Amino acid sequence: MASDGRRQQARALVTPADFIDRHPGELLGRLQQLVGVPTVNPPGENYDQITRWLTHELEALGLETRRFAIPAAKARAVLPAAQHAYPRFNVLAKLRVPGAKKTIHFNAHYDVVPVSGRWRHESPFSGAIAGGWIYGRGTADMKGSIASLLTAVRALRVTRATPRMNLEISFTADEETDSALGAGWLVANAPISPDYAVVMEGGEGGTVCCGHNGTLWLEVTVHGRPAHGSTPEKGVNALEKMSALILAFEDYKRDLARRTWKSPEGKTHRPTVNLGGEFGCGAGAKINTVPAHASFTIDRRVLPEENHPAAERELRAFLARAARQIPRCRITVRKISENYSCFSEPTDPFFGAMARCVTRVRKQPTRFNVSTGFNDMHFFSHHLKIPTLGYGPGGIHCHAVDERAKVKELLASAKIYAELLTTFAG
Numbered sequence: 001m002a003s004d005g006r007r008q009q010a011r012a013l014v015t016p017a018d019f020i021d022r023h024p025g026e027l028l029g030r031l032q033q034l035v036g037v038p039t040v041n042p043p044g045e046n047y048d049q050i051t052r053w054l055t056h057e058l059e060a061l062g063l064e065t066r067r068f069a070i071p072a073a074k075a076r077a078v079l080p081a082a083q084h085a086y087p088r089f090n091v092l093a094k095l096r097v098p099g100a101k102k103t104i105h106f107n108a109h110y111d112v113v114p115v116s117g118r119w120r121h122e123s124p125f126s127g128a129i130a131g132g133w134i135y136g137r138g139t140a141d142m143k144g145s146i147a148s149l150l151t152a153v154r155a156l157r158v159t160r161a162t163p164r165m166n167l168e169i170s171f172t173a174d175e176e177t178d179s180a181l182g183a184g185w186l187v188a189n190a191p192i193s194p195d196y197a198v199v200m201e202g203g204e205g206g207t208v209c210c211g212h213n214g215t216l217w218l219e220v221t222v223h224g225r226p227a228h229g230s231t232p233e234k235g236v237n238a239l240e241k242m243s244a245l246i247l248a249f250e251d252y253k254r255d256l257a258r259r260t261w262k263s264p265e266g267k268t269h270r271p272t273v274n275l276g277g278e279f280g281c282g283a284g285a286k287i288n289t290v291p292a293h294a295s296f297t298i299d300r301r302v303l304p305e306e307n308h309p310a311a312e313r314e315l316r317a318f319l320a321r322a323a324r325q326i327p328r329c330r331i332t333v334r335k336i337s338e339n340y341s342c343f344s345e346p347t348d349p350f351f352g353a354m355a356r357c358v359t360r361v362r363k364q365p366t367r368f369n370v371s372t373g374f375n376d377m378h379f380f381s382h383h384l385k386i387p388t389l390g391y392g393p394g395g396i397h398c399h400a401v402d403e404r405a406k407v408k409e410l411l412a413s414a415k416i417y418a419e420l421l422t423t424f425a426g
């Protein structure tokens with residue numbers, strides 16, 4: 001009896017954080033499993049396999065879990081033809097907590113970008129561990145977040161710690177392309193009703209993300225008139241017109257650089273434009289032909305305080321005006337895609353609670369940032385209009401050779417998620 005009592009007491013003394021620290025192999029093993037399934041997007045490989053595994057894991061943790069297959073017809077309507085053979089899935093899990101009034105939603109994407117180059121360890125999908133880092137495609141972006149969260153939930157379960165809010169977890173597809181069938185599909189179609197959301201990337205270390213820039217991606221085609229290369233005066237050279245148009249952008253860039261916005265951490269942000277990430281000539285280009293077509297892309301980053309449709313109108317008006325001022329310059333503009341910016345004031349108690357958790361676990365002050373790149377936060381913040389933050393273990397060399405995550409950060413994130421779940425009631 002006495003020894004049983006002591007054992008029970010010893011068990012009760014173990015907190016979720018203790019459990020996470022004492023069992024790093026749990027987290028790392030999960031991450032190796034995840035990295036070992038190459039969910040490369042595009043095209044979107046092995047989604048079936050990884051979502052089956054995730055569903056199984058979530059069910060084993062006691063969550064009511066559903067896997068949603070995107071109907072083939074819907075996928076075909078959204079995806080380019082080369083991706084039609086790759087089915088899309090999203091996973092949603094729920095834990096109802098008796099007496100809890102609010103619901104928190106954790107989201108991560110499980111797709112990864114393609115690999116190239118020579119990696120330090122034999123395969124980018126091996127999950128090799130060396131020098132306090134775990135290597136592999138997806139370790140930093142963002143399968144490490146998935147492993148951290150699963151480990152946090154397992155730690156709560158093992159130590160019998162109760163979350164103070166109902167819990168929703170989604171693992172979604174396609175963030176590396178446009179999320180239309182992933183988080184975009186989820187917020188529009190899945191049975192979710194969160195009051196708060198944590199997208200598990202965007203902020204890391206001592207920094208919690210409270211918003212990100214939007215994007216507006218356009219393609220401009222300049223239409224000239226072909227002629228024989230030996231008589232260029234008989235044609236209209238689309239490349240030369242495009243060059244003049246590109247030079248006209250200097251005014252627009254100067255104008256953008258004058259607009260400033262201060263983020264909560266006091267950093268000055270400016271809207272930006274990147275020209276010609278992709279550019280080229282049309283079909284029929286030949287060294288002895290006057291180019292009839294030239295095209296370039298525009299990547300306009302929209303600040304949280306800017307009005308997105310107004311930014312688009314302004315850019316299109318600028319293009320039309322600039323083209324009019326160049327003799328015989330005819331253009332067409334096509335929208336490739338767009339993502340809205342998002343921003344939640346970190347004065348909301350949710351952010352204060354998260355900052356306290358980060359500070360408690362990491363023993364350092366917490367800052368709030370606004371990310372210049374985008375992630376899936378805007379689906380929750382902009383579409384569902386709920387306080388949304390970005391935080392995860394992160395890592396280095398995302399989208400590059402030798403992508404890796406720090407073991408210490410993975411464990412810290414798991415502890416922070418567990419801390420948030422057991423301290424914040426909404």
Ligand SMILES: [Zn+2]
Pocket residue numbers: 109141142175201375
């Ligand atoms: Zn990501």
